[in-house]
Amino acid sequence: MMKDVTLGQYFSGNSVLHRADPRAKLMFAFFYIIVLFFAKSAASFGFALLFTIMMIAISGVPFKSVIRAVKPLVFIILFTALLNIFWTKGEKVLFEWKFIHIYLEGVIFALFMAVRIVLLVVGMTIALTYTTTPIALTDGIEALLNPLKKIKVPVHDFAMMMTIAMRFIPTLIEETDKIMDAQKARGADFENGGLIKKAKSLIPILIPLFVSSFKRADDLAVAMECRSYRGGEGRTKLKQLRYGKCDIVLFILAVVFVAGILLCNYFLPYISI
Amino acid sequence: MAEPFIIAENLSFTYTDDDGDATEALKNVSFTVNAGEYVAVLGHNGSGKSTLAKLLNVILTPTGGSLTVGGHKIHADMTEDDVFAVRRDVGMVFQNPDNQLVATVVEEDVAFGPENLGIPRDEIRMRVDDALKTVGMYDHRLSQPHRLSGGQKQRVAIAGVIAMMPKCIVFDESTAMLDPRGRADVMANIRKLNDDFGITVLHITHYMDEAVMADRIIVVNDGEIYRDGTPKEVFKDVDGLRRVGLDVPQGRELLYELSLGGIKFNDNPIDIENCANLILEKYNAKKD
Amino acid sequence: MTILELSDVFFTYDKGTPDAHEALVGINLKIEQGLMTGIIGHTGCGKSTMLRMFNGLLKPDSGKILLDGKDIWENPKEISKVRFRVGLVMQYPEYQLFDETVRADIAYGPRNMGLDEAEIVRRVEAAASFAGVSADMLDRSPFELSGGQKRRVAIAGIMAMQPEVLVLDEPAAGLDPKGREDIFLGLDRYRRESGASVIIVSHSMEDMARYCDRLVVMNDAKIYMEGTQREVFGDAEKLMKIGLGVPEVTKLISLLREGGMPIAQEIYTVDDAKTALLELLGGDSK
Numbered sequence: 001m002m003k004d005v006t007l008g009q010y011f012s013g014n015s016v017l018h019r020a021d022p023r024a025k026l027m028f029a030f031f032y033i034i035v036l037f038f039a040k041s042a043a044s045f046g047f048a049l050l051f052t053i054m055m056i057a058i059s060g061v062p063f064k065s066v067i068r069a070v071k072p073l074v075f076i077i078l079f080t081a082l083l084n085i086f087w088t089k090g091e092k093v094l095f096e097w098k099f100i101h102i103y104l105e106g107v108i109f110a111l112f113m114a115v116r117i118v119l120l121v122v123g124m125t126i127a128l129t130y131t132t133t134p135i136a137l138t139d140g141i142e143a144l145l146n147p148l149k150k151i152k153v154p155v156h157d158f159a160m161m162m163t164i165a166m167r168f169i170p171t172l173i174e175e176t177d178k179i180m181d182a183q184k185a186r187g188a189d190f191e192n193g194g195l196i197k198k199a200k201s202l203i204p205i206l207i208p209l210f211v212s213s214f215k216r217a218d219d220l221a222v223a224m225e226c227r228s229y230r231g232g233e234g235r236t237k238l239k240q241l242r243y244g245k246c247d248i249v250l251f252i253l254a255v256v257f258v259a260g261i262l263l264c265n266y267f268l269p270y271i272s273i
Numbered sequence: 274m275a276e277p278f279i280i281a282e283n284l285s286f287t288y289t290d291d292d293g294d295a296t297e298a299l300k301n302v303s304f305t306v307n308a309g310e311y312v313a314v315l316g317h318n319g320s321g322k323s324t325l326a327k328l329l330n331v332i333l334t335p336t337g338g339s340l341t342v343g344g345h346k347i348h349a350d351m352t353e354d355d356v357f358a359v360r361r362d363v364g365m366v367f368q369n370p371d372n373q374l375v376a377t378v379v380e381e382d383v384a385f386g387p388e389n390l391g392i393p394r395d396e397i398r399m400r401v402d403d404a405l406k407t408v409g410m411y412d413h414r415l416s417q418p419h420r421l422s423g424g425q426k427q428r429v430a431i432a433g434v435i436a437m438m439p440k441c442i443v444f445d446e447s448t449a450m451l452d453p454r455g456r457a458d459v460m461a462n463i464r465k466l467n468d469d470f471g472i473t474v475l476h477i478t479h480y481m482d483e484a485v486m487a488d489r490i491i492v493v494n495d496g497e498i499y500r501d502g503t504p505k506e507v508f509k510d511v512d513g514l515r516r517v518g519l520d521v522p523q524g525r526e527l528l529y530e531l532s533l534g535g536i537k538f539n540d541n542p543i544d545i546e547n548c549a550n551l552i553l554e555k556y557n558a559k560k561d
Numbered sequence: 562m563t564i565l566e567l568s569d570v571f572f573t574y575d576k577g578t579p580d581a582h583e584a585l586v587g588i589n590l591k592i593e594q595g596l597m598t599g600i601i602g603h604t605g606c607g608k609s610t611m612l613r614m615f616n617g618l619l620k621p622d623s624g625k626i627l628l629d630g631k632d633i634w635e636n637p638k639e640i641s642k643v644r645f646r647v648g649l650v651m652q653y654p655e656y657q658l659f660d661e662t663v664r665a666d667i668a669y670g671p672r673n674m675g676l677d678e679a680e681i682v683r684r685v686e687a688a689a690s691f692a693g694v695s696a697d698m699l700d701r702s703p704f705e706l707s708g709g710q711k712r713r714v715a716i717a718g719i720m721a722m723q724p725e726v727l728v729l730d731e732p733a734a735g736l737d738p739k740g741r742e743d744i745f746l747g748l749d750r751y752r753r754e755s756g757a758s759v760i761i762v763s764h765s766m767e768d769m770a771r772y773c774d775r776l777v778v779m780n781d782a783k784i785y786m787e788g789t790q791r792e793v794f795g796d797a798e799k800l801m802k803i804g805l806g807v808p809e810v811t812k813l814i815s816l817l818r819e820g821g822m823p824i825a826q827e828i829y830t831v832d833d834a835k836t837a838l839l840e841l842l843g844g845d846s847k
Binding site: 185 | 719
């Protein structure tokens with residue numbers, strides 16, 4: 001059933017990564033991505049791999065779920081790897097057939113790129129989506145973007161929209177399920193037929209869904225007004241973001257990561273790109 | 274002497290649709306609700322009872338007559354500050370439990386109102402906890418709203434209103450989409466808010482079994498007040514209520530039907546215990 | 562005669578995951594042809610799941626659903642044909658309306674059946690009349706109707722398929738007393754004139770007592786009680802044990818019996834109570 005789709009895929013837990021401030025995690029994730037692009041040698045990629053595995057261990061998220069996050073990207077990873085293999089020119093030829101030349105440098109580059117993409121995705125999910133509730137993430141983004149308010153960027157409104165979207169996505173998924181069942185009960189067929197027939201069969205789902213979404217939006221706007229909502233001006237917040245011990249741990253991790261990568265690049269430059 | 278909280282004098286409201294056709298939803302309605310009272314507004318769908326709710330919270334403004342709520346006069350030219358002053362005093366719980374919860378965590382949703390009022394954080398924390406305890410949802414404070422049952426969602430919505438500490442709460446068909454358990458839950462909470470906190474309650478409904486729980490019932494029909502009195506007074510006129518599309522409690526209905534069959538009773542109770550006693554009296558009198 | 566039968570049906574949601582929960586456990590049930598059957602039970606007792614079994618929206622993990630003696634899952638490709646024979650009106654069905662006119666919306670089901678145009682027109686008009694959709698409503702947009710009117714249009718949309726079994730999940734939810742009565746009387750007339758069997762889920766014991774021939778009480782994914790009104794309402798204690806009750810008037814009758822009145826306990830409607838009491842008290846019963 002569609003309602004099984006969980007949004008944000010948050011894994012509840014109590015690890016350092018779970019307890020860290022969302023702002024710190026956002027900055028950490030951003031930093032992690034940049035540093036990943038500094039990695040040049042086999043040793044530094046190896047270090048990045050170890051570091052990321054350690055992060056998974058700290059988070060307590062089951063390894064299987066991490067694999068699941070990478071799975072949808074397998075095609076993209078393979079595709080870029082193939083492009084890299086065929087397109088990179090180098091000195092040492094491994095294989096030659098008509099116009100196809102494969103160089104050792106190409107294979108190494110392709111491998112490094114693949115590892116980089118995988119680590120990028122795993123790092124992001126571990127630091128952010130798997131260990132941060134969507135609402136904390138929204139709060140973090142809002143807080144980090146706060147300075148933009150000075151130049152009239154509607155940061156609060158953006159965050160409010162995100163929150164409402166997250167609140168209503170499960171409701172709308174459930175509703176879609178219900179409407180589909182109702183139309184199936186009237187003999188609707190969503191599985192068979194050509195593209196046009198399939199597109200047409202969506203109308204009896206989409207129209208009721210739109211109608212009810214508008215009604216919901218209308219109701220919600222009135223309810224929010226009745227609860228004295230007047231935009232971000234003069235609002236206080238129940239939850240204040242506060243940096244703590246866990247954020248220091250995150251800071252240390254970031255320092256270790258960048259130092260490790262740079263040292264490996266410098267002292268163990270074997271097989272580098 | 275109780276102080277009036279809501280005063281409506283010749284209150285009218287006329288809708289004008291896109292074609293310019295006017296419909297009178299409320300026609301010259303006059304009534305008063307005192308502070309601390311628990312009043313049910315009973316009427317069938319389209320009777321004008323929901324229009325009344327929307328006027329009390331300045332979602333609509335009167336097109337005729339006058340309406341004063343908590344000392345604020347409601348009219349079309351109110352400033353935004355005036356409007357929000359009314360909404361501070363009058364909380365509202367709506368029909369669809371799904372369409373009034375804003376946040377993805379229960380306690381954050383309850384905090385939404387106080388946050389809007391700019392209340393300091395420590396006090397919000399206290400109010401949220403108290404409100405959730407009052408409605409018995411404290412254990413669910415970290416749950417996601419979409420995982421709750423309809424009745425639980427509605428209790429969260431009530432907590433969200435209590436946390437704003439209004440003087441009056443309007444329940445606009447808040448039980449219509451709930452199952453019997455959810456309805457009983459919400460009704461118990463309404464009673465509690467009135468009994469324990471002295472909050473003025475206006476409960477808009479078409480269920481007569483809920484209306485009988487109020488201190489007073491205003492029956493609305495066709496935009497006019499059809500009856501205004503205690504439940505016992507209102508349900509005396511079984512025939513009239515049926516004519517305006519409403520039910521009466523089965524005990525009262527039975528006594529009325531028996532009276533049509535020639536057996537007259539000298540009282541018109543609505544609860545089954547008193548109805549049974551009256552019938553037994555008649556039976557014993559006849560036996561002797 | 563049995564029209565629909567559930568035989569040892571089991572169903573679990575999210576089977577094999579930590580969220581798994583049993584919705585139906587060993588359900589055996591026979592629905593009698595031409596009667597109005599009421600299903601009672603708390604939210605989450607499995608009744609909505611059972612309704613989805615009746616017309617093949619859900620497939621049982623094990624067990625059989627027999628329509629007129631034939632297993633509906635014998636040929637899974639033909640399951641949509643079962644849905645035309647067992648019409649299901651879901652809760653708040655007004656949310657399924659989508660077409661430009663009421664007429665076109667009611668015709669959606671019959672059109673999916675592949676009927677010819679003349680037959681569709683005939684069925685739409687017949688269904689509209691049963692469901693209380695007036696002729697002037699047919700050419701209006703369903704979105705400009707009132708809530709109660711939309712509900713009736715949605716019910717007509719299922720009736721137009723002329724199912725042998727019409728199943729309705731809380732058809733009167735949220736409607737006012739007049740709206741409720743209109744719906745129930747319409748269903749009763751449909752059942753009598755078309756000979757179809759009707760299955761209704763409702764929380765109102767008073768409505769159940771007024772309209773249903775047989776009652777099924779569900780609790781905790783199982784059938785808790787089943788039988789005639791007398792068999793189910795006769796055991797008020799058993800109903801009370803799971804937080805359900807009997808009609809108000811039946812409670813009143815119990816009080817009268819406790820008070821020493823020789824009145825039959827099997828009274829579930831105000832009309833029956835009136836007749837019995839007038840006899841005892843010597844009133845004029847006409």
